[in-house]
Amino acid sequence: MTKDGDDNRASVPGGRGLRADAQRNRERVVEAAREVFAQHGLDASMNEIARRAGVGIATLLRRFPTRDDLIAATFAEKVRAYSEAIDEALADPDPWHGFCAFIERVCQMQADDRGFADVLTMTFPTAKALEAERDRAANALTELIEHAKTSGRLRRDFAHQDVALILMANAGVVTATRDAAPDAWRRLVGYLIQSFAAEAAQPLVDPPTRAQMYRALIRLPQTPR
Amino acid sequence: MTKDGDDNRASVPGGRGLRADAQRNRERVVEAAREVFAQHGLDASMNEIARRAGVGIATLLRRFPTRDDLIAATFAEKVRAYSEAIDEALADPDPWHGFCAFIERVCQMQADDRGFADVLTMTFPTAKALEAERDRAANALTELIEHAKTSGRLRRDFAHQDVALILMANAGVVTATRDAAPDAWRRLVGYLIQSFAAEAAQPLVDPPTRAQMYRALIRLPQTPR
DNA sequence: CATGAAGTGGAGCGCCTATTCCACATAGCG
DNA sequence: CGCTATGTGGAATAGGCGCTCCACTTCATG
Numbered sequence A, B: 001m002t003k004d005g006d007d008n009r010a011s012v013p014g015g016r017g018l019r020a021d022a023q024r025n026r027e028r029v030v031e032a033a034r035e036v037f038a039q040h041g042l043d044a045s046m047n048e049i050a051r052r053a054g055v056g057i058a059t060l061l062r063r064f065p066t067r068d069d070l071i072a073a074t075f076a077e078k079v080r081a082y083s084e085a086i087d088e089a090l091a092d093p094d095p096w097h098g099f100c101a102f103i104e105r106v107c108q109m110q111a112d113d114r115g116f117a118d119v120l121t122m123t124f125p126t127a128k129a130l131e132a133e134r135d136r137a138a139n140a141l142t143e144l145i146e147h148a149k150t151s152g153r154l155r156r157d158f159a160h161q162d163v164a165l166i167l168m169a170n171a172g173v174v175t176a177t178r179d180a181a182p183d184a185w186r187r188l189v190g191y192l193i194q195s196f197a198a199e200a201a202q203p204l205v206d207p208p209t210r211a212q213m214y215r216a217l218i219r220l221p222q223t224p225r
Numbered sequence C: 001c002a003t004g005a006a007g008t009g010g011a012g013c014g015c016c017t018a019t020t021c022c023a024c025a026t027a028g029c030g
Numbered sequence D: 001c002g003c004t005a006t007g008t009g010g011a012a013t014a015g016g017c018g019c020t021c022c023a024c025t026t027c028a029t030g
Helices: A020-040 A046-053 A057-063 A067-091 A095-112 A114-120 A128-150 A160-177 A184-196 A210-217 B020-040 B046-053 B057-063 B067-091 B095-112 B114-120 B128-150 B160-177 B184-196 B210-217
Strands: none
Touching: A020 A046, A020 A057, A020 A067, A020 A114, A046 A057, A046 A067, A067 A095, A067 A114, A067 A128, A095 A114, A095 A128, A095 A160, A095 A184, A114 A160, A128 A160, A160 A184, A160 A210, A160 B160, A160 B184, A160 B210, A184 B160, A184 B184, A184 B210, A210 B160, A210 B184, B020 B046, B020 B057, B020 B067, B020 B114, B046 B057, B046 B067, B067 B095, B067 B114, B067 B128, B095 B114, B095 B128, B095 B160, B095 B184, B114 B160, B128 B160, B160 B184, B160 B210
């Protein structure tokens, strides 16, 4: 399962170059973090993650000095999957179908992973790799939207920022209903997609600017006191 | 501004029957709670509320033994305003216009008050008065929806539960964008309302059941570990 | 205006975080 | 095999929270 061929010593982000046992521990931590973040969200206790991983807190903290470091390592894969979902949508011969399928898919990902739902609605300026992938995804997304508009099925006033809006709205529904009504979000997304169809388009207030949305995404994980 | 005429001694929920100074302190606490909850949400620190009110923690805790008690006292007025907004919507000669205006108004209330946004997306079984008013509101809401459907403008498959869904979605947008893009929620609500129009109606997945939504509303303020 | 009831605030407790530090263990090279 | 850089875990620290307890203050009544 290890995808890195070279194992020369160097502090590469991925953790290559660690002593074999340290490398093993690192992976156990990330694995534990995946579970715990998925269940409890990004503000889960570091202690619990260490406990679940079967390592001391010090070990966790040494490998991931800040929470953001751990988050970045934990969700790198999923952010990649997110980004690939856009590529797949772009490959769909029917751009509108691709667009709708993408929206549903990413909302499903939010529903499945509480931590990931948060990751999608914030940025982590310190986590370079994560943000790079996100930028890549953002560009592909712009293209996807453009295609869907050109096909005539997506309303022309749909804005890139609206996608972030969907994710935030979906996150709200998902966090509230995860236990009691795990499919409730489908209803919301169903409504939204219908209103994105060009046929249904009625005048709308302007979207928030991109700059505004970007700033909205930088709020801290646990909203500040 | 005091709306209670009698001041006989009795432990009435409102706090009538307290010694004059105690009554004064009680009001300062509620006032402080209003501000702090609005800014920081329902899981704000009790200490901070006491500090802001200029009273000791003990005083706060004696008057409001549980957080829910304080929440109930703090938001009683706003829940009443919410319930009255439905009545006003019902009084609108154009039921569809009344319905839309109501949705926008309550979402605006969420945008204005972070604590209230939470109050609308949970129930407080212990806070009888609050819940009674909510039940009253729920009934009026059913009626409003029925009128709007009868007028032919609201799609027939719109469910009572969808309103809660809107509030949850809006809460998600509002908590994420409050600082950076305070009007972003209008865009979401704009989309949603368009999809509620009968003309635009396309088949939709079933809504969550009422029982499901009710259970979703009972989750704890700070989602449990 | 005196007195007892009512009300007060802060110190203290227990529990939970995150973060630092250091004596000890071990992988893996020579 | 033996030695050392590398890595480890838990104790210790510091700070936050809700909540309790009690010596003190203040109200308002006769």
